[in-house]
Amino acid sequence: MRRRARVIYNPTSGRETLKAKLVDILDVLERGGYETSAYATTPQQNSARDEAARVAHEGFDLVVAAGGDGTINEVINGIAPLEQRPNLGIIPAGTTNDFARALGIPRADFVEAARVITQGRLIPMDVGKASNDEITKYFINIAAGGRLTELTYDVPSDLKTVFGYIAYLVKAMEMLPQARPIEMKxxxxxxxxxxKASMFFLAMTNSVGGLEQVVPNASLNDGNFTMIIVKTGNMMEILQLLTKVLNGGRHVNDARIIYKKTKHFTVAQQNTNLQMPINLDGEFGGTAPMHFENLKEHLSIFSNLPPEPQRLLE
Known part of the structure; x- marks a missing residue:
């Protein structure tokens, strides 16, 4: 029986150029041995998540998330809660494409990204689980909290489509003077x-906001988050820390940073009059208090990484 694949794609990603390459993408997967079909996401909430869960329940062998980090996160949330989970392929077509960057997947050529899937190189990947009394959500690249971490979902999607990464830079310059520390536990x-802290990060890859020096020792499948807590809220000190990030990741030893590995993390806002929004893979993921758990090697994902140092699946 031929293997079945479903491409779940965001028709507005990649400045709306992904659609033009869809036939070529399907052809690559068909030649790779998959009976392949496609689904265009809609403005309806959780469109990609629900479609991913549906085809997983139907026994599809492969789900391909084609779009930005938000589309990938939705697909993850569709398949991560299931007992039987299909393999996952990624075709990056967003603005930052952090997850694809960490996996070595081509970010400038959709068809080449599809060819990575047909090479059959699977790696076991950790998945993050975020939960409180109201929600349970999953993420695969980063969880974060603090004013500046709201950047990715504060930028309107139409601006990201037209202006790309510049839209993020403009928004960052607007938000930085407003950054204030929060009382957290x-x-x-x-x-x-x-x-007091200005932000925290739980990273699962070495790419955060397009920067690979923020978490230089992140691992894709060691069962741990790489945790960063930034204790200062002073704008000049944050800029100093950013300079250290860009200068070889020297921030990890700074006294204003807590940097360590952890499988579990719980955070709460101490000021009950304020809320701490949680960012999951660049999308709004609810508010603190929140508990995070690393699910070791929970998904099998196609990558373009060399066999070492990551362990490939048989």
Whole structure:
């Protein structure tokens, strides 16, 4: 029986150029041995998530997420809760494409990204689980909290389509003067932090906002988050830390940073009059308090990475 694949694509991603390459993408997957069909996401909430869950329940062997980080996150949320999960392929067509960058997937050529899938090189990937009394969501690249981490979902989608990465830079310049520390309590494996912080990150890859130096020792499948808590809210000090990030990742030893590995992380806002929105893979993921757990090697994903240092599936 031929393997079945479903391409779930966002027709507005890649400045709306993805649609023009869809036939070529389907042809690559067909030649690779998949009976392939496509689904265009709609403005309806959770369109990609629901379609991914539907085809997984029907026994499809492969789900391909074609779009930006938001589309990929929705697909992850469709298949991660299931007992039987299909393999995942990625065709990046967004603005930052952090996850694809970490997997070595071509970000400038949709057809070449499809060919990565047909090479059959699967790696086991960790998946993050975020939950509180109201929600349970999954993520595969980053979870974060703090004013500046709201950047990715504060930029309107139409501006991202037209102006791409420039839209993020403009929004960052607007938000940086407004950055204020928050009173938070965080617990993690072997420790806790209670006090002021401007932001926290739980990274699962080495690419955050297009920068690969933020979490230089991140692993795709070690069962741990790489945790960063930025204790300062001073704008000049944040810029100093960013300079250290760009200068070889020297921020990891700075006293204004807590940097460590952890499988579990819980965060709460100490000021009950304020809310701390949570960013999951660049999308709004609810508000704190929130508990995070790393699900070790939860999904099998096609990548363009060399066999080492990541362990490939048989």
């Amino acid at each position: 965080a617990t993690f494996d072997g420790g806790e932090y209670e006090g």
